[in-house]
Amino acid sequence: MGATGYSGQELTRLLLRHPRLETPVLLQRDNDTRSSGDLARFAPSFSGNSGYPMQPLDWSELKRQQVELLFLATPHEASRTLVPEAIAHGMRVVDLSGAWRLKQAQHRAIYQFEDKDAAIADGLTELAVYGLPELHRESIATAVLVANPGCYATSIILGLAPLLSAGLVDERRGVISDSKSGVSGAGKDATPRTHFVSVADNLSAYAVFNHRHTGEIAEQLDLDSSCLIFTPHLLPIPRGILSTIYVHLKSPMSVQDVGAYFRSFYDGKPWVRVFTSPNLPEIQFSLHTNYCDLGFCLDKDGQRLVLVSCLDNLLKGAAGQAVQNMNLMYGWCEKEGLN
Amino acid sequence: MGATGYSGQELTRLLLRHPRLETPVLLQRDNDTRSSGDLARFAPSFSGNSGYPMQPLDWSELKRQQVELLFLATPHEASRTLVPEAIAHGMRVVDLSGAWRLKQAQHRAIYQFEDKDAAIADGLTELAVYGLPELHRESIATAVLVANPGCYATSIILGLAPLLSAGLVDERRGVISDSKSGVSGAGKDATPRTHFVSVADNLSAYAVFNHRHTGEIAEQLDLDSSCLIFTPHLLPIPRGILSTIYVHLKSPMSVQDVGAYFRSFYDGKPWVRVFTSPNLPEIQFSLHTNYCDLGFCLDKDGQRLVLVSCLDNLLKGAAGQAVQNMNLMYGWCEKEGLN
């Protein structure tokens, strides 16, 4: 559900050509006239072939069609409502919104969820697995509800996890992520902020000290929020994220040692590529792929470290990661359908 | 009035630094909460200095402020209403909309004007001078109402006028303008069509056989509509227009002769630059200037001619031309305030 949005379109594209799947069922959003009819109406790149009709949500119809897994590429409000229903109907869910990513109430506050049944919501919050395969492969495999991570959060968590988990970073000196994202990350709504003339030939910072993904990052990395600064910027490109991350190591290290920590952490994890310092990834390199690309530069003092993390916000930052999670949930190879 | 729009902002910028003018009075649009307060609220590039407050429209206040000339950078519906009032209050008007550009009812139909007083509207239609200085310098000088030309129309008319007026073009073989415009030409409204992700990495044709500027072009060039095809396209750039124009000459000519017609036609007209064939103008060359740049290539048969005409849609295509018209209306040098 949600195939008309940017992430939903990418997801549909991936599911349509996934070798393990039959043709996916596309669901229109309730009471949303924007999503009735054929997908090609909303996304003309889906023109041709036999068409991609979207059907109204009907749980018994879905059961009849033997749908086992529901992908939600819907706003978080919709996901808060739909996930309890879906799970009550015996489905597993991969939710691409922010609705179920956060365990800690302090971080969840920013979303101002209005749940019909708080107890059920709490239960699902407990149940939900944060769908970052590089950190939670095992629990994803058996999860009923996978909360697909935010695009910014994915880029930052994957960049920081190797060194933070090894206890090498002096967190009290601050962890800063200066992140830049293409406009598709801001969604499909036409606003003054997304008008071509407002974005082209421009760059702007926004939501400083105030972005929803901050909680995810802190929670997943077990970081005190007071140590983390995350500044998102809007880039004049359609898609792609680059996070430039600044940390201070507890003790001086060599470039080789830092690189070794990264390589060892991501050994056997096919969707993260570690660049050899001082080579750094660029947004283009991972565009239209499911890779998260990591690189770093270390100051000659051996302590000041600049990390660069890049990914395609619609793939590793959304739809691609959702498919990667599905692969794990079904015991398939993590790369299937993503090449 | 209309300083918050793209053309209005450019016009304000030009008027603020025009050496012959005092500080212009900015008027907010009636009942339009979007245009109350300081201009910087809507266009942050106007931040700083002492501010640019917009005042409500009040004819007697304008009289008190000794305002003689009103620029309207408003939608054509607003201009149809405001122009009769302004002229009744003794002002001269330069209207940047399409409200008063067309003399022939057949071309005007597409606008579906709803005039309160048809007789007054007809009188003003008669009175209005099409504000293309290169064609109508004398009548602009004394005009009460100048209808500032459309951006596409300016680029096409200036490209075609030298050869058409000399009777050199075989009109029955067709006159085609394949025109491409930056997004500011589509206005400031946030729509799916102006969303960054819809425009970036894209090009699209629109309003084929159906664009409002077709009438202006036909009328000014005295062309039968059935001889003219005008196809606009939306370019992934903020501003600028390039028209590629195809005509067939009645008899074979040399490159030198064609060039001579252009040069002679625009002699003494400072805001048109004629490039020496086969050099062609590009959008960048006239960006942020009031120039219309013209160039051409002639096939070796001496009859098939490709013209290229470029201008900045917000300057020579709108605000710059409006200032050029004002200069003529006041007997000043045409270049004043436009360098």
Add this chain to the structure above:
Amino acid sequence: MGATGYSGQELTRLLLRHPRLETPVLLQRDNDTRSSGDLARFAPSFSGNSGYPMQPLDWSELKRQQVELLFLATPHEASRTLVPEAIAHGMRVVDLSGAWRLKQAQHRAIYQFEDKDAAIADGLTELAVYGLPELHRESIATAVLVANPGCYATSIILGLAPLLSAGLVDERRGVISDSKSGVSGAGKDATPRTHFVSVADNLSAYAVFNHRHTGEIAEQLDLDSSCLIFTPHLLPIPRGILSTIYVHLKSPMSVQDVGAYFRSFYDGKPWVRVFTSPNLPEIQFSLHTNYCDLGFCLDKDGQRLVLVSCLDNLLKGAAGQAVQNMNLMYGWCEKEGLN
């Protein structure tokens, strides 16, 4: 050979995931230090995995590796030299350059080929099949040498073929293609013309009456060159082509009839999508796909027709079409490896 160029990179990507193929052999270009080592050196998006080494050209080694089909994504000069050798060694070839596309000497003149052995070159010219599957499916299937069409030419020929082949177009009134291409079409060489600052916020026409693809178009459509005007423009986008094509029909037709000709012509041809008038394709719709998208608008006189043809210059305009040709040469489904 030629994997480091833009078309070559796309081709490599397609061949790597084609379900019928083993890992392709990448060949470095002779004496070209730019192409030694691993492909990731030149195209960092190929980083990771086990690497993509490029090997020197050695015909006996290729025989040993049981290579049957050679793709050349090289400049036309290189292709003129390499194709005779490859065919002498018993290989079939798909050549993406302009080296073997033209049968008529008048059109070939613009390339100024310097062949070592004119007789062999003439023979291969005779032998070569123009690799546009929608026109030459049968002869491609058995071809030894496929001359993969130019990107502009593909967009224009596919747009015009249905009506021209049915004799519906009044050719003497002229056939005009106003075409616009992304910058990857200009190749990877860093020149003042491809500098970001020269291209961004710009549009320019070039090679008016003088582009190499004109011959292909005329030859394939059996058009007298004097009836055809083809004007290419450089768009500020990385990839994609849109051709706006102007023709005059011999007799008035209805929109339905014109549409029917298109649909019938492309029936069973999976890589052309015909849009229902007045819907028109845009560059985005076919980007990153192998589709050529066609649409049209007909004037109310029933004779003046504006066609719009879009494709991705690196896919349907180059690498995708090359794979489509390979599929035909091996009797596989035309769509294989291209979804």
Add this chain to the structure above:
Amino acid sequence: MGATGYSGQELTRLLLRHPRLETPVLLQRDNDTRSSGDLARFAPSFSGNSGYPMQPLDWSELKRQQVELLFLATPHEASRTLVPEAIAHGMRVVDLSGAWRLKQAQHRAIYQFEDKDAAIADGLTELAVYGLPELHRESIATAVLVANPGCYATSIILGLAPLLSAGLVDERRGVISDSKSGVSGAGKDATPRTHFVSVADNLSAYAVFNHRHTGEIAEQLDLDSSCLIFTPHLLPIPRGILSTIYVHLKSPMSVQDVGAYFRSFYDGKPWVRVFTSPNLPEIQFSLHTNYCDLGFCLDKDGQRLVLVSCLDNLLKGAAGQAVQNMNLMYGWCEKEGLN
């Protein structure tokens, strides 16, 4: 000299319309065939009018033409050679390169200057005034040699100066500038790095821990290099810089107090605009102006501060600042010729 480069073109434009100046003399660079002839050859936007011929460098001819002030928009190697000559001939110089900006040898090392006469070079180094009017207005007024600041450096120094000079920043906790620049900052040379396809739809970090402007910033702000991290990025836009700057205040402050420090520091300095928190400047706001725009967000702890500084790299970051310096050198209003 150097009118063909990006900064040089902007400078020429400004000087041509500066109300206090006669027509500037354009000098071609020695032995540089690229810079002979008319400026329009290299920058077609200068077409038309009576032309802008560039003359060879001849000191006696310049004396005859009563040239008093020389602007150098040349590479730093050329400036190292030319400045001693110009000053020996009694001229004042504004040098836009990095040749004379640094007093401290440790920072200068990165340039690897090869001076013919070290003593003269040392003398000029001593003599040179860093041309940042907001910091050095008085010494610029009487300077013989003004070293016009780097574009990145201007954005960062102006952002940091108010708080650093007041001793409010805890420097030991690090000062980080994550800066992003348009491509014109990388110069006019066509390289793989500046190819449109390499830059568009991309973002990349470069010269991490290693950019030449680091020395300027440290020197002007009296910062220990070990406290400063400066990471430049290449944006897919032609011009404009945004620096996101991270500092930690020694003691908690209120938003109002921080704002007051900025406003007071820039009181009477017309080319810096301070935005009211939490409003932040964007690149577009200062594009095509000589403004440096500053804004900030303060965390609720009152100590973590994110500054945003924007400017047009070709104006306040180069040519505009050069004109501002000239205005001071001649005792004219700082704003003259820059509106």
